[in-house]
Amino acid sequence: MISYLGSGPYCYTDSLAMVAGADSVPPTAVIETLTGSPFGFQLIGGTLPLFDPLGWDPELGLDEAVDLLGLRCAHTAGGTPSQAHARLRSACARGPVLAGPVDMGLLLYRPGTPAPGFGDHYVVVLAADDGAVLLHDPNGHPYATLSVSAFLDAWRADTVAYVDEPFVMRSDFVRERKVTAVEALRRSLPRAVAWLSGRGDLPVPPGTLGGAEGVGAFAGLVERGLDQSTRDLLGSFAIRVGARRLSDAAACLSLLELHGPATVAAELSQHIGALQEPLVTHDDRRLLAGLRCLAPGFERLRAALAEALHDGPGPAAESARG
Numbered sequence: 001m002i003s004y005l006g007s008g009p010y011c012y013t014d015s016l017a018m019v020a021g022a023d024s025v026p027p028t029a030v031i032e033t034l035t036g037s038p039f040g041f042q043l044i045g046g047t048l049p050l051f052d053p054l055g056w057d058p059e060l061g062l063d064e065a066v067d068l069l070g071l072r073c074a075h076t077a078g079g080t081p082s083q084a085h086a087r088l089r090s091a092c093a094r095g096p097v098l099a100g101p102v103d104m105g106l107l108l109y110r111p112g113t114p115a116p117g118f119g120d121h122y123v124v125v126l127a128a129d130d131g132a133v134l135l136h137d138p139n140g141h142p143y144a145t146l147s148v149s150a151f152l153d154a155w156r157a158d159t160v161a162y163v164d165e166p167f168v169m170r171s172d173f174v175r176e177r178k179v180t181a182v183e184a185l186r187r188s189l190p191r192a193v194a195w196l197s198g199r200g201d202l203p204v205p206p207g208t209l210g211g212a213e214g215v216g217a218f219a220g221l222v223e224r225g226l227d228q229s230t231r232d233l234l235g236s237f238a239i240r241v242g243a244r245r246l247s248d249a250a251a252c253l254s255l256l257e258l259h260g261p262a263t264v265a266a267e268l269s270q271h272i273g274a275l276q277e278p279l280v281t282h283d284d285r286r287l288l289a290g291l292r293c294l295a296p297g298f299e300r301l302r303a304a305l306a307e308a309l310h311d312g313p314g315p316a317a318e319s320a321r322g
Contacts, residue, residue: 001266003029003251007140008244009237012058012100012122014138016065019096019124020173025069026181029248034068034188035061038245038265039195040298043214046207047221049234051242051272053195054210055202057162058101058122062170068188070179073098074172077165081152084167089128091171097125098170099135099155101163106154107137109144117159119237125169161205185252189309196302215295222284222291235280243273261304268297 013032017025025031032038040053052061066073076087091097104110105118112118126143127134133151137144146154156166198210209217221230246269253262271294278286 001250001254001262004244004247009139009241010244011138012062012098013065015098015100015122015124015136016062018136018138019098019170020069020071026184029251030181030185031065031069032245033249033252034065034184036064036188036191036195037061038249039192039301040198040210041214041218041242042204042208042210043218044208045205046209046217047230049214049218049221049230050238051245054198054208054214055204056195058120059162059168060202062098064188064191066170068179068184070175070177070184072174072176073170075168075170077163077168079167081156081167084155085128085148085152087167088125088133088169091169092125092128094172096136096171099123099125100168101157101160102151102154103157103159104139104154105159106150107144108146108150109137109141120157120160120162181252182255185256189256189305193302193305193309196298196305211298212295215291215298219288219291219295222288226284231279235276239272239276239279243269243276245269246272258305258308261301261308264297264301264304268294268301271297 010028010032013028013035016031017028035058036056037052040056041049041051042054042056043049063075074091078084079087088097088099100122101120102123103116103118104121105113105115107113107121107123121137121139123138124136125133126136128148128151131148133146133148135144135146135151136142152167157163157168158166196211208214246265250262250265250269253259253265271290275287275290275294278284278290
């Protein structure tokens with residue numbers, strides 16, 4: 001298996017890698033896998049298709065990755081714009097800040113903005129004063145600047161459904177314990193099985209479906225005719241990130257010498273990636289055929305991971321402990 005290397009929409013993962021420091025965290029493929037994002041599919045509200053687990057969102061994923069990596073940080077949100085600005089300035093004086101979600105369409109250094117509601121995003125704030133905010137945007141914009149008022153408008157994240165309060169940030173990252181990539185991945189496996197099993201403890205909008213059921217319902221939408229906004233979301237974001245997540249998960253499972261689950265994850269990645277061309281060319285017959293191939297794969301991955309957990313750790317984990 002050849003692992004994918006290249007650009008992709010890994011904003012929260014790249015941001016976490018930046019704030020934690022290159023000498024403190026494993027590669028982004030490992031971080032993304034630790035968030036739990038590769039392990040499922042959800043059709044939010046019966047209409048929004050995303051290649052991540054039922055009930056999952058980036059905030060939950062970041063919390064999982066921070067914990068598994070042995071890190072601790074201050075996680076704050078809310079307040080008025082002036083209070084949020086003061087909190088950001090104070091935190092930046094101590095180190096970089098992972099800010100988000102923000103409304104990507106209100107980051108005015110990006111071409112095509114303002115476009116409120118374009119998508120959720122995460123950035124790393126390097127400095128903030130009374131006039132401007134200096135930040136690294138992992139989507140190709142190092143050392144971008146925004147006026148304070150423009151940044152606060154984006155950071156308020158009014159259009160992001162999965163946060164209850166504005167101005168979410170993580171700062172003051174410290175290492176509580178030293179953790180290897182293998183150890184973190186091994187600890188993440190029960191969580192991956194739980195995500196693939198369809199967690200029932202998380203709130204979801206009415207009509208939301210996950211796993212094979214969600215893929216089947218999405219196929220029904222394709223048969224009835226996808227609206228252009230859904231097609232654009234899939235073509236510019238969802239398929240790209242879904243295929244990459246599972247490719248990275250396959251590489252991580254191979255690192256653990258869990259070759260059966262790694263093979264299933266790699267096949268899922270290929271099935272998702274193969275959806276891109278028929279989606280863009282409006283060949284919905286082939287798109288439907290691809291979705292039918294994809295649907296049972298998540299249960300196959302769950303079963304393979306559950307079996308691997310039952311059989312116990314592989315040689316890589318034993319070596320890491322020794």
